[in-house]
Amino acid sequence: MASVPTENERINRGQLEEDDASKLKFGEEFQNTQCLFIAEVKVLMEVQKHNRLSENDMGESSLSEVFQKTMNYCNQFGKYQNHEAVKEMRKIFPVNEFKQFEVAQLVNLSCETAEEAKALIPSLSRIQDDRLQELLEEMHSLKVYS
Amino acid sequence: MFFLKTLTHTILLHPQYFGPNIQACLIRRLHDEVEGTCSGRFGFIISVIEITSISRGMLHPTSGFAEFKIVYKAIVFKPFKNQVVDGIVTTVNKMGFFVEVGPVTVFVSNHLIPSDMKFDPNSNPPSYVSVDGENQQRIVNNANVRLKIVGTRVDATEIFAIGTIKEDYLGCI
Numbered sequence: 047m048a049s050v051p052t053e054n055e056r057i058n059r060g061q062l063e064e065d066d067a068s069k070l071k072f073g074e075e076f077q078n079t080q081c082l083f084i085a086e087v088k089v090l091m092e093v094q095k096h097n098r099l100s101e102n103d104m105g106e107s108s109l110s111e112v113f114q115k116t117m118n119y120c121n122q123f124g125k126y127q128n129h130e131a132v133k134e135m136r137k138i139f140p141v142n143e144f145k146q147f148e149v150a151q152l153v154n155l156s157c158e159t160a161e162e163a164k165a166l167i168p169s170l171s172r173i174q175d176d177r178l179q180e181l182l183e184e185m186h187s188l189k190v191y192s
Numbered sequence: 193m194f195f196l197k198t199l200t201h202t203i204l205l206h207p208q209y210f211g212p213n214i215q216a217c218l219i220r221r222l223h224d225e226v227e228g229t230c231s232g233r234f235g236f237i238i239s240v241i242e243i244t245s246i247s248r249g250m251l252h253p254t255s256g257f258a259e260f261k262i263v264y265k266a267i268v269f270k271p272f273k274n275q276v277v278d279g280i281v282t283t284v285n286k287m288g289f290f291v292e293v294g295p296v297t298v299f300v301s302n303h304l305i306p307s308d309m310k311f312d313p314n315s316n317p318p319s320y321v322s323v324d325g326e327n328q329q330r331i332v333n334n335a336n337v338r339l340k341i342v343g344t345r346v347d348a349t350e351i352f353a354i355g356t357i358k359e360d361y362l363g364c365i
Contacts, residue, residue, distance in 0.1 A: 067193075067275035067341075075197075075233055076270065082194040087238075087267055094239045110228035112295045116238050116269065119294040122336070123278050150193060155276060155338070165360050166276040 068168040070145055081150035085132045088120035131188050138184050157182060197268045201226055204257045222262050232346035235270025236295045269294050271341050271353050281335045284318045286311050291337055296351050304356035329364045338365050
């Protein structure tokens with residue numbers, strides 16, 4: 047009976063490893079790439095938009111469709127409007143405990159409870175509930191006061 | 193997920209642009225050529241943020257064109273399997289509904305909608321409604337939903353994804 051090939055065997059045979067966010071696999075191109083919060087994307091894009099519009103006088107039509115769609119999306123979901131709060135967010139979650147992807151997901155989805163966070167981001171299951179809850183509360187206190 | 197990624201791009205420049213403004217010309221060409229493009233490898237390149245370096249031009253002996261390699265940083269967006277995302281509903285029909293997550297369109301089939309949510313053909317615009325009493329959920333155009341991506345398909349110029357809301361903590365937000 048043929049056994050199911052293990053992951054390493056499959057890679058050796060030259061088959062592509064499938065990306066899977068729940069196992070923190072993003073393919074070779076994105077494995078260690080800096081993840082951005084939606085709020086950060088919004089800040090960066092506003093600067094770009096301002097530069098482009100001052101360069102030529104064609105107005106908003108000079109921006110690509112992808113750019114405008116993304117801008118709308120970020121305006122809708124980029125909570126934590128102020129720059130300072132976004133910077134503080136980065137500091138809450140220690141780099142040695144959390145992967146970048148997990149931090150970005152926690153902030154983007156603004157999870158409220160540890161249980162919710164673990165359901166939405168399965169790779170977090172290695173972290174203690176109490177610890178996670180504590181950090182999430184810290185994150186939400188920033189949201190309230192910003 | 194949005195990423196800040198360092199990428200390279202090669203530009204072939206016509207000799208008519210050789211001159212004092214060559215740098216500005218190259219940067220403009222870079223913006224025009226890469227922004228808004230999509231590939232399976234990098235996802236959508238949304239916006240160039242910073243130019244890291246521009247190589248010296250190499251002349252092509254036969255054509256006279258010069259080749260420049262530009263290293264730049266850009267915001268890219270790529271959806272991953274099993275990632276949970278928020279999105280805006282654009283169309284609803286009896287097969288399911290479409291959600292825009294940034295530049296990507298995600299389809300949620302009616303098999304992946306919880307069984308207590310029913311398509312309501314009489315509503316205008318069409319919607320999905322959960323029937324259980326007090327906490328009524330309605331999925332309609334422009335509603336915000338949270339979904340999980342179950343698969344992606346990469347086209348030459350676009351990425352399509354299939355999503356589900358049939359799990360805990362997913363659905364209307």
